[in-house]
Amino acid sequence: ETGVTQSPTHLIKTRGQQVTLRCSSQSGHNTVSWYQQALGQGPQFIFQYYREEENGRGNFPPRFSGLQFPNYSSELNVNALELDDSALYLCASSLPSPSTDTQYFGPGTRLTVL
Amino acid sequence: GESVGLHLPTLSVQEGDNSIINCAYSNSASDYFIWYKQESGKGPQFIIDIRSNMDKRQGQRVTVLLNKTVKHLSLQIAATQPGDSAVYFCAEKESNGQNFVFGPGTRLSVLP
Numbered sequence: 001e002t003g004v005t006q007s008p009t010h011l012i013k014t015r016g017q018q019v020t021l022r023c024s025s026q027s028g029h030n031t032v033s034w035y036q037q038a039l040g041q042g043p044q045f046i047f048q049y050y051r052e053e054e055n056g057r058g059n060f061p062p063r064f065s066g067l068q069f070p071n072y073s074s075e076l077n078v079n080a081l082e083l084d085d086s087a088l089y090l091c092a093s094s095l096p097s098p099s100t101d102t103q104y105f106g107p108g109t110r111l112t113v114l
Numbered sequence: 115g116e117s118v119g120l121h122l123p124t125l126s127v128q129e130g131d132n133s134i135i136n137c138a139y140s141n142s143a144s145d146y147f148i149w150y151k152q153e154s155g156k157g158p159q160f161i162i163d164i165r166s167n168m169d170k171r172q173g174q175r176v177t178v179l180l181n182k183t184v185k186h187l188s189l190q191i192a193a194t195q196p197g198d199s200a201v202y203f204c205a206e207k208e209s210n211g212q213n214f215v216f217g218p219g220t221r222l223s224v225l226p
Binding site: 002006035040041042043044045048055056058101102104105106107108 | 156209
């Protein structure tokens with residue numbers, strides 16, 4: 001186990017709704033990255049948070065947003081859900097680059113959009 | 115753009131045999147690589163990593179080889195066990211970058 005926890009484990013929403021996913025990082029890790037993993041594919045980088053600010057973003061629209069809190073936990077918010085948002089959402093924690101940048105993943109939240 | 119790919123989408127091996135999973139990457143600026151194992155319904159699990167100043171790194175039953183000349187990475191699993199059955203991803207990263215780039219994965223099936 002990595003010590004990274006995510007909630008909820010599963011979630012079902014309908015198109016147009018909004019969703020918030022949560023992540024608690026491994027003890028001592030101040031950097032949190034979020035990835036989207038569609039079925040049968042590798043994870044795709046959404047964004048990273050460091051010191052409560054966005055620290056890099058992948059090719060995802062603005063309706064994907066996030067927060068990081070002083071205790072380093074993080075939220076991923078997705079507005080105006082689309083069917084293609086159905087995926088496993090993974091959170092990974094790490095120390096900041098470049099010294100120790102190994103990313104350790106949580107179990108993920110399975111989001112289904114109907 | 116940068117990409118990480120795998121030569122074989124599926125690999126079946128007999129229990130006790132050695133497994134070799136291959137990966138090609140295209141970003142010559144990547145200098146840190148990780149192999150992850152993902153079991154059904156779980157998040158990716160760190161297996162082993164290697165930095166670009168090394169060609170080989172060994173762990174417990176696993177070895178990662180890096181060939182920077184041809185931008186190729188491989189994961190060798192010795193004495194493959196049923197518990198090794200999973201999808202394996204290689205992931206690459208630049209030292210000043212924030213994210214890892216993952217390939218599509220290789221499913222390893224261990225036959226009894």
